[in-house]
Amino acid sequence: MKIRSIAVLFATATALAACDGLKEALTAHVDVAARAESHELSVTRLSDLMGNSTLQIPINRDIALLLTDLWVNYQLLGVAAARGDSLSDPKAIDAAMSGVIANMKLRQFMQRVAGSMKADSASEATYNQAAGGVFVARHILFPVPGGATQQQKDSVRRVAEGVRARVTNANFADLAKRHSSDPGSAQRGGDLGAFPRTDMVKPFGDAVAALRPGDISPLVETSFGYHIIQRPTYASAKAQYDPAFVQSSGQRAESVYVAKIDAEAKIDVRSNAPIVAKTAARDLAGHRDKSDVMASYKGGELTVAKFVTWVESYPPQMRLPQQMAQAPDSLVRQFVKSVARQEVMLRMADSAGITISADERTQLVTEFKSVLSSVWQQLGIEPKALADSARSVPERERLAATRVEAYMDRILSGQAQPMSVPPPVAAVLSSKFESKTYSAGIDRALERAKQLRASADSTRAAQQPRSQVPLPAPPPSTQPDAPATKRP
Numbered sequence: 001m002k003i004r005s006i007a008v009l010f011a012t013a014t015a016l017a018a019c020d021g022l023k024e025a026l027t028a029h030v031d032v033a034a035r036a037e038s039h040e041l042s043v044t045r046l047s048d049l050m051g052n053s054t055l056q057i058p059i060n061r062d063i064a065l066l067l068t069d070l071w072v073n074y075q076l077l078g079v080a081a082a083r084g085d086s087l088s089d090p091k092a093i094d095a096a097m098s099g100v101i102a103n104m105k106l107r108q109f110m111q112r113v114a115g116s117m118k119a120d121s122a123s124e125a126t127y128n129q130a131a132g133g134v135f136v137a138r139h140i141l142f143p144v145p146g147g148a149t150q151q152q153k154d155s156v157r158r159v160a161e162g163v164r165a166r167v168t169n170a171n172f173a174d175l176a177k178r179h180s181s182d183p184g185s186a187q188r189g190g191d192l193g194a195f196p197r198t199d200m201v202k203p204f205g206d207a208v209a210a211l212r213p214g215d216i217s218p219l220v221e222t223s224f225g226y227h228i229i230q231r232p233t234y235a236s237a238k239a240q241y242d243p244a245f246v247q248s249s250g251q252r253a254e255s256v257y258v259a260k261i262d263a264e265a266k267i268d269v270r271s272n273a274p275i276v277a278k279t280a281a282r283d284l285a286g287h288r289d290k291s292d293v294m295a296s297y298k299g300g301e302l303t304v305a306k307f308v309t310w311v312e313s314y315p316p317q318m319r320l321p322q323q324m325a326q327a328p329d330s331l332v333r334q335f336v337k338s339v340a341r342q343e344v345m346l347r348m349a350d351s352a353g354i355t356i357s358a359d360e361r362t363q364l365v366t367e368f369k370s371v372l373s374s375v376w377q378q379l380g381i382e383p384k385a386l387a388d389s390a391r392s393v394p395e396r397e398r399l400a401a402t403r404v405e406a407y408m409d410r411i412l413s414g415q416a417q418p419m420s421v422p423p424p425v426a427a428v429l430s431s432k433f434e435s436k437t438y439s440a441g442i443d444r445a446l447e448r449a450k451q452l453r454a455s456a457d458s459t460r461a462a463q464q465p466r467s468q469v470p471l472p473a474p475p476p477s478t479q480p481d482a483p484a485t486k487r488p
Contacts, residue, residue, distance in 0.1 A: 033441035034068045036075035037433050039401050041068060046445040051452025053412040059449045062282060064442050069285055071408060072437070073421040074379060076429040078400030081376055081383045083393055086369070087428050093368050096427035099313025100364065102346050104356050109349035117253045122245035124234040128213055132248045133197045135208050136237035138172060138190035141182040143225035160219055160226040167216060172230050181225075190230070194237070194244030204229070213237075258341065265297040265344045273336045274329035276304060281321040284308050285426060286437070295340040299347070302340040310339045312423035371422055378419055379407055 034041040049067055050059050057063055080087055087093075094101070126132065142160040144153050163179050173189025180186040197205040204227060207220040211231040220227045234241070270276075273294045280287040290304035314320045324332055376382045380403045386396040410416035421429075429435075 031441065031444075032438055033064075033445050034072050034435070034437045036072045036435045037079045038397070039075045039079075041071050043441050043444045043448065045405075046071075046442075047448035047452060049408060049412050050445070051449035052456070055412060055414050057412070059446065059453055061442065061446060064446055064449075065283060065437070067408075068437055068442065069283075070411075070418060070421075071404070072435045073426050073429060074404040074407065075401060076433045076435060077372075077375060077379065077421070077425075078381045078404050079397060079433055080429065081381045082386055082396035082400045084383055084387070085432070086383075087372060087425070087432070088365065088369055089428075090365060092428050092431060093365055093424065094361075095431070096424040097364055097368070099309040099311075100424070101356055102310070102342070103313050104360065105349045105354045106342060106345055108356075109345060109352060109354050112352070112354075113257065114250065114254070117250065117257070119246050119253060120249040122238075122242040126245060127234040127237065127241055130197075130209060132245055132252065134194055134241065134245045134248050135197055136194045136232060136241050136244075137192050137208050137211075138176060138230040138232065139182065139185065139192060139204075140167070140172075140176045140180040140190050140228040141186075141225055142179070142227075143181045157219065157226055160228065164219060164228050167228055169214065169216065169230065169232075172216065194240040196248065261341060261344060262337075265299075265341070267295060267297045267337055267340045267344070269295045269333055269337050269340065274332040277307065277332050277336050278324055280304050280308055281311065281324040284312060284321060284423065285430065288427065288430070294336055297340055297344050300343060302336070302343055306343065307336070307339055310342060312427075316420065316422070368424060372425055375419060375421060375425070379404060 031043050032040050033043055033046040046064065046068065050057065050063060079085075120126070120132070140160075140163065142156050142163075144156050148156075163175060167175050173191075176190030177186055180190050182190070185192055197209055199205075200208070201222050201224070203220060203222045207217050207227070207229055208231060211217055211229065213231055213233045215231055217227070217229040220229055270293060276292060276294055280290070287304050287308050290308075292304045293301045294304060294307055295302040311320055311324075324335065327335075373382075381400045386400055390396040390399050407416060411418045
């Protein structure tokens with residue numbers, strides 16, 4: 001629930017343009033950035049939070065929206081606590097956790113489907129024929145640093161050739177321990193375990209595929225350097241190969257099943273879906289009720305609202321919204337299609353009578369209450385603490401609002417960690433209480449925050465003493481080029 005550092009919270013934001021139109025710009029909302037019940041986040045307050053932050057956070061629209069979203073959720077939590085509202089209505093929690101419940105049902109459904117699939121069995125024949133593209137191999141790596149000259153490469157190659165002249169199946173593991181520079185496999189005698197061919201960089205994968213069981217390759221050059229590769233016999237590889245092959249076989253069966261669903265459901269992703277998905281990902285709360293269609297399928301449509309529900313059901317540590325903001329459109333399009341497929345499969349699960357148990361539903365409510373209590377406590381606005389300090393509801397609301405503002409100040413000064421309010425809690429809050437964000441107010445806060453930052457930067461520059469000693473130039477980099485993303 002906590003975000004570990006303020007840098008993480010702010011660094012993941014990217015620019016997002018949004019405007020509610022000329023009508024809003026001509027209203028009094030230009031002085032207000034957001035409202036949460038009777039509380040207002042003024043343009044001055046929001047710009048002060050950004051412009052005067054000692055953390056030097058970026059000043060852009062996404063940062064403003066992120067801070068505004070935190071403020072709204074914190075204030076609504078304060079309102080609920082002040083009014084003694086436990087937010088524990090089972091129907092409201094069910095609606096807010098619909099995405100989580102859908103994922104639980106889908107897991108049950110896929111387990112049932114997987115149980116009906118027959119995976120192929122591994123054997124010496126499948127190993128020798130490289131069926132399914134699964135391999136087991138050992139290697140000895142002689143690395144070539146990035147930017148090496150031809151003379152340096154030749155030197156490394158001569159060392160590798162010397163070892164190759166001595167290596168046999170009997171001494172391969174010992175020589176790998178002595179000579180390999182691959183930290184992940186050297187101490188295991190060069191053992192890479194079982195892997196799909198496509199997991200490796202192409203020259204390495206091609207070389208492994210060209211070997212017969214029991215063979216040792218000549219030198220193989222990749223972006224990592226020079227390799228000596230051994231493909232062990234089935235008897236030696238059986239313990240690693242068999243489970244990997246069965247798993248791969250199951251994955252292939254699932255792929256065939258998914259392809260069949262796509263064909264029968266006739267999933268059609270709209271051309272603008274990647275743009276819509278990225279926009280929604282940058283402001284999930286503001287898109288929970290959007291009805292724009294992102295994809296269609298036989299018997300239904302994937303709307304932005306449904307898409308947001310699915311995105312919010314993923315674990316926060318996956319940082320899915322941030323990943324989508326940075327991903328290429330082609331990848332986002334595939335994700336949108338997968339979400340549409342989940343909608344189709346959820347219907348299939350419902351038709352198959354899949355549901356969550358009473359115990360599972362109770363556990364969800366328990367977890368919801370536990371998270372809510374923890375957030376209240378960290379903000380210092382627990383219902384009991386407010387009731388002990390103030391008699392009337394209005395007094396308790398004012399006290400809670402004051403504590404929320406103080407917490408926001410501590411966040412922006414680096415004295416407190418920002419807490420993201422889990423989507424189910426935020427959804428219940430938005431369903432029970434009134435809140436709104438004003439685009440024109442956000443724009444004005446951004447303008448003023450930039451002015452405050454510029455003024456502060458000028459003041460700091462003027463107060464900085466002039467150095468009497470020239471700063472030395474940075475030393476030349478000695479770091480090698482970054483390795484390829486695939487395994488060697």
